[in-house]
Amino acid sequence: MAKRKRSKNKSKNKIYIIVFAIVAVLAAFILIIYSIQQKKEAAHFALYPDFGIELPLGYKIHGIDVSSYQGNIYWPAVAQMQDQDVSIKFAFIKATEGLNKVDKQYYNNWQKAKDANIIRGAYHFFLATKSGRSQAQNFIKTVRLQPGDLPPVLDIEELYGVRPDSMRSRINAWLTAVEKAYNVKPVIYTNVSFYKNFLGHQFDDYPLWVAHYFVKKQPGISEGWKFWQHNATGKINGIKTRVDFDVFSGDTITFNNLLIH
Numbered sequence: 393m394a395k396r397k398r399s400k401n402k403s404k405n406k407i408y409i410i411v412f413a414i415v416a417v418l419a420a421f422i423l424i425i426y427s428i429q430q431k432k433e434a435a436h437f438a439l440y441p442d443f444g445i446e447l448p449l450g451y452k453i454h455g456i457d458v459s460s461y462q463g464n465i466y467w468p469a470v471a472q473m474q475d476q477d478v479s480i481k482f483a484f485i486k487a488t489e490g491l492n493k494v495d496k497q498y499y500n501n502w503q504k505a506k507d508a509n510i511i512r513g514a515y516h517f518f519l520a521t522k523s524g525r526s527q528a529q530n531f532i533k534t535v536r537l538q539p540g541d542l543p544p545v546l547d548i549e550e551l552y553g554v555r556p557d558s559m560r561s562r563i564n565a566w567l568t569a570v571e572k573a574y575n576v577k578p579v580i581y582t583n584v585s586f587y588k589n590f591l592g593h594q595f596d597d598y599p600l601w602v603a604h605y606f607v608k609k610q611p612g613i614s615e616g617w618k619f620w621q622h623n624a625t626g627k628i629n630g631i632k633t634r635v636d637f638d639v640f641s642g643d644t645i646t647f648n649n650l651l652i653h
Contacts, residue, residue: 437608442475444627445637448610448620453640453647454478457515457621459486460496462633467501467508469630480628482511484545484581484601484638488531489517498534511651513542515581516566520554524565531566532573541652544570545601547581548591556590563591567598576652579618584611599650601638617641618650 437446447454458465470480483505486495498514505512516531518524535544546566551559570578581601582591601619604611611617619638626637640647 440475440478442473442627443478443637445623445625447478447637448608448622448639451639451641452643453481455482455484455511455619455638455640456480456626456628457484457486457636457638458497458501458631460498462497462631462635464497465501465504466630467504467510470505470628471508471510473629480510482513482542482638482640484513484515484542486547487514487516487535488527490519490530491522491526492530494530494534502535511540511542513545513579515545515547518546518548518563518566519552520548520550520559520562521552522562524562524567525569527562528566528569528573531570537574537576537652539652543576543579543599543650543652544574545579545581546570549582549586551590559590560594563595567595574652581619581621584613587613 436449438449439446456470470483473479483501485498485501485505487498487502488494502512502514514531514535514537516527518527531544537544546563548559548563554562567578567580577598579599579601580591580595581603583603587600587602599619600613600617601621602611602613602617603621605622605624611620618641620641621636621638623637625634628635
């Protein structure tokens, strides 16, 4: 009996060793895959002293986004500023908010940016508590897009207590009305967590401009993105306040194809 027990114990031990070895190999494999994925997502940054921040490397097209918060901007200085190989190629400009608000600096920024040969785009700050269609009309009556401009942008960042499905319905109404008015698919601006938690796959067909700060990784959105707002503390000649910095994900041809024709 003792020999049989020892034999059984040896068999059990062999099984445990084999199972442990398999688990260890799987764990090591998962760790390697995770490490490779992390490296893929990592973005290399370098300090650009004149801009006062680090910029992600590997992007050729850099821009900013502004509103009345930046005050009176001297756009020729913005256009002329360059640090090493980087200059400002485009600017997203706040146009409207909610049902009837127009940004105080919109008209000045919109014209002066064009005069300085900076490619411009207009965005609407969306209030989830209000009608999407009515907010679209506020944007449409304010913004006159021209060939060479970026597509219109919907900036959605908060629920304001609204149910997500109601918010999505109002967003869809805004996007539909604006696309019909300008005959171009609008861009959606939001942050990573809001996109994942409240927007999801319903809006995958729309170009995405995503805010993703503080970590040196590309935005973690599997559906992809066109613009990445990577920093909110940049410095630009001609602007007295700190300013948001953005990059475009593609090359010049892809960027030009996105513009209104």
